[in-house]
Amino acid sequence: MKWRGASLCVAAAAVLPASLMLYGVCVPGGYYDFVVGALWCWTIVGVAWAVIGVRWWRRDPPDSRWRLWPLAVFPFVLVVSWWTASGDLVGKATFAHYRADLEQLADRASTNDDTRVGPYRFRSRFYMDGCTLYSVREPAMAVGSGLAWCPGVSPTDHIWDEGEIFEKIEGDWYTFVMPFGDTPVDPWGLQVTRIDSVGHV
Template identity: 45%
Template sequence: MAAVVAPAVLLLWGVSVPGGYFDVLVAALVAWSLVGMAWLVVGVSNVVALPRPRRRRLGRLWPLLLVPTVFAASWTAASGDLVGRATFSVHRSELERVAVEEAATPSLGHGDVGLYSFESISRAQGCVLFGVRDPGMARGAGFAWCPGRVPMNDDAEGFVFEPFDGDWYVFLVRHGLWKNRFQGARPWGLQITELNTRTPT
């Protein structure tokens, strides 16, 4: 039962940023597959090992229900924007501190803030953009801090901005820059079909 903790945590961590972390999500899916196979083997062997009549003794196997319960709960939580919003609220003050520093003296380039790992921190359109390192469900994704302004979608580059919280926006550059730039991945949540179409680098 303890084996479900690692894949559940990896899955939730993988969707904590817009576009998700590719490597973390793949590790979570592999770990869940391994846990699922082990659960199936253990479940079948325990049912076979029950003395007859088995129906009366199936109640002893209630711990086997924990794996599918944790799987369903983590998958449900990872599919929405709950994890992303909660993680952002924890790191918001530190992100704003970094954004103010970058706006004053553009020099940071990239860095980590808590659970966030950014491949770039830059300025554009009067905003500070935090580009997520190795997003899994989009070509590019991240946060934009735009105090007092609304960023414009950039058709040439395929940037699509979505209001998030106050002066904060999330942005995506979806896979298929030209043909699919306004449909496809959503900013938040686990989207397996978009993970499969990841653009090779």
């Protein structure tokens, strides 16, 4: 019974890193604290899952091993959340939901103060070359990243001073990233090999 309760706890605990990971990739470039926190939580819960699974497998007779079913929840949640976080689904769905709020914010005076819109935490918001740029606070996979609203202009038509790379979302909206070094980075989704602690420690 003790091991059964522990396996249920591990299954429930998988929700935490999954939530952190999905929240962490809801913005271009991701949130460093949430993405790294999710990876650490996955590691801790994964170790607990392996220890409980091995000990329970050794203790219980073969005809009662069906009770291991709660342990199947962890790999299922891991695979589904990792697959979802690796694409652009979360980021684009978040943007679509908050697009009107972002456009209203762009109409206000520019500011370098922290700004929040739903799950978005912007370090600064400024106007440059016909675009309003929303710079994400502490991105995980780029030196800088964010959103750009460029009504009537295309930011991809010229080279930017800070090396920003723009990608169209829809309409007048774009993402931008400033990658670490010369290695390209996708603005959306989890890219573990692109995570860098520069500026976060």
